[in-house]
Amino acid sequence: MPKKEALDSKIYVLDTNILLHEPLAFLSFKENDVVVPMTVLEELDHIKDSKKDVARDARVSIRSMEDLLHDATPEELMKGVSMQGLAAGDNAPTGSLSIFVDLGMPASQQVFTSNENDNRIINCALHLQAKNSPRQVVLVTKDINMRLKAKGAGLGHVEDYRTDQMITDIKYLSKGYHQFEGDFWETVKAVDSRTEGRDTIHTIDRKVLPEAYVNEFLLDDSQHFAGLVESITQDHLEVLDLGYERLMGRKAWGITPKNIGQAMGLHALLDPHIDLVVLTGPAGSGKTLLALAAALEMVVERNMYDKIIVTRSTPEIAESIGFLPGTEEEKMAPWLAAITDSLEVLHKNDENVKGSMSYIMEKANIQFKSVNFMRGRSIQNAIVILDESQNLTASQLKTIITRCGEGTKLICSGNLAQIDSNYLSAVTSGLTYIVEKFKNFSGSATLNLDGVVRSRLAEFAEEQL
Known part of the structure; x- marks a missing residue:
């Protein structure tokens, strides 16, 4: 990918609630790259076997990502696997999907030291922001408090998932x-x-x-x-x-x-x-x-x-x-x-x-x-x-x-x-x-x-x- 084109595209870091709300949400970001932290996969794993009403959505999301990533090597998984051809139409994804191993990040790279899942996901987004500057890194979550914490910790771009919203206000x-x-x-x-x-x-x-x-x-x-x-x-x-x-x-x-x-x-x-x-x-x-x-x-x-x-x-x-x-x-x-x-x-x-x-x-x-x-x-x-x-x-x-x-x-x-x-x-x-x-x-x-x-x-x- 040419350097200018890479800078024009963004990196979206997805929270667990996005994939529970819409299991195939990772396909909705067009030419941009999508990162799923390992913590999100852990949370999906806990939910998929529970009796919660979102257990099915967790299983669908895990299977969909596995279909794309099952032949990838560990190096490709971390670098990103292209999503091109997974869907048709003008909004079909052309970016990549990668898994970020955020479980063993050095303490020097962490803003939050407590081991809560939300904090680990925010740390992941902050690390990617520092590593990929000036490319834009966006944390996508439906958790309002998490959006406030991420902003307060220094993350420049935090968004709600709005692809499925027909209207902006009731x-x-x-x-x-x-x-x-x-x-x-x-x-x-x-x-x-x-x-x-x-x-x-x-x-x-x-x-x-x-x-x-x-x-x-x-x-x-x-x-x-x-x-x-x-x-x-x-x-x-x-x-x-x-x-x-x-x-x-x-x-x-x-x-x-x-x-x-x-x-x-x-x-x-x-x-x-x-x-x-x-x-x-x-x-x-x-x-x-x-x-x-x-x-x-x-x-x-x-x-x-x-x-x-x-x-x-x-x-x-x-x-x-x-x-x-x-x-x-x-x-x-x-x-x-x-x-x-x-x-x-x-x-x-x-x-x-x-x-x-x-x-x-x-x-x-x-x-x-x-x-x-x-x-x-x-x-x-x-x-x-x-x-x-x-x-x-x-x-x-x-x-x-x-x-x-x-x-x-x-x-x-x-x-x-x-x-x-x-x-x-x-x-x-x-x-x-x-x-x-x-x-x-x-x-x-x-x-x-x-x-x-x-x-x-x-x-x-x-x-x-």
């Missing part, structure tokens, strides 16, 4: 609707309207809303107009006129929406042409209750689907589900109490609530499944409710979405302010990822429910705490 996440000030029709200069059966469809200039996506709702402050973007061409938008009052009048399993956000969510949930509905919002906004009411309406009343499969992920589930007594569904019951709570709410006026719940669970064929056992399945003609999906990574969500066969509708709900995973943040959550990835897909809809309707206590807590 405030830019699509809400699934657009609010217009005043009257919507005052912003529209020309419109062509037509009637198809009972529906009225307006064709308007795309300049009215150039950033619109299919299945996004349009509202105005006057509470007169409510519409849905049905299709988009280069110059025009086709908008289905829903009517504000008609939208608020939607019903499912005896419940009606309490605000316009719930009304839009219910419309998307009951639409048979939408295969994926993503509901985001704070605790108490009605995500689970709406999803369950719509599912019961479509399975029991309309006979559109055969069954309801309810699943969710919790960080502890992989470790503790085996110690709970009973069948898979009985083991899942404590984790899916939110569903049974919602069923109680939907049947609270019945004479025998427990009897009604048992009857409905059998009639609607409601099945509680662990997300751990979804891999390999093919689910046909069912409604899948995936609760608390903010704790899943993009790859885990992909596994579940690709299980959905013909005639299956998937409902994902989650609160990005309540992420329990140590390896995810609001911008790297799989829920955020699919909201952004699927906004161009005509078979999906996203709704952010921003009003807390559970109780005035819950509403005050959400606003003030």
Whole structure:
């Protein structure tokens, strides 16, 4: 490699959490060289045999690096093995991958003398920075405290791993609707309207809303107009006129929406042409209750689907589900109490609530499944409710979405302010990822429910705490 070209490229030192977050992350640095300290391999080795939910990611990462490095000599391993040809496309890696033996570094080359893993990785990055100057050495870690320690120790460049981030801030996440000030029709200069059966469809200039996506709702402050973007061409938008009052009048399993956000969510949930509905919002906004009411309406009343499969992920589930007594569904019951709570709410006026719940669970064929056992399945003609999906990574969500066969509708709900995973943040959550990835897909809809309707206590807590 010519000297100038080598100086232009960088050396990236990866922390363990990067490879747990994305096992093939070392392939994401294009023409730059990647260094994996021996300490990182040690940590991956400890994690791969554990019962943690990231054990599989550790194994995948180790195997992927072994596939590249298995024929390399010890000298080549330390110098760097080219990653060229491992992937295709514009972002394919052309740099090298090397293993840095940081376990026996002389004390004179160490800034941190304590033997903690984070300190050893920082020492490795500082050593490479001194050795390769003026070439830029970058430590990549998702650990905020480690980034601060590295900066304080004199490392010039420290970064978070952002290759997988669709947005830089959660405030830019699509809400699934657009609010217009005043009257919507005052912003529209020309419109062509037509009637198809009972529906009225307006064709308007795309300049009215150039950033619109299919299945996004349009509202105005006057509470007169409510519409849905049905299709988009280069110059025009086709908008289905829903009517504000008609939208608020939607019903499912005896419940009606309490605000316009719930009304839009219910419309998307009951639409048979939408295969994926993503509901985001704070605790108490009605995500689970709406999803369950719509599912019961479509399975029991309309006979559109055969069954309801309810699943969710919790960080502890992989470790503790085996110690709970009973069948898979009985083991899942404590984790899916939110569903049974919602069923109680939907049947609270019945004479025998427990009897009604048992009857409905059998009639609607409601099945509680662990997300751990979804891999390999093919689910046909069912409604899948995936609760608390903010704790899943993009790859885990992909596994579940690709299980959905013909005639299956998937409902994902989650609160990005309540992420329990140590390896995810609001911008790297799989829920955020699919909201952004699927906004161009005509078979999906996203709704952010921003009003807390559970109780005035819950509403005050959400606003003030």
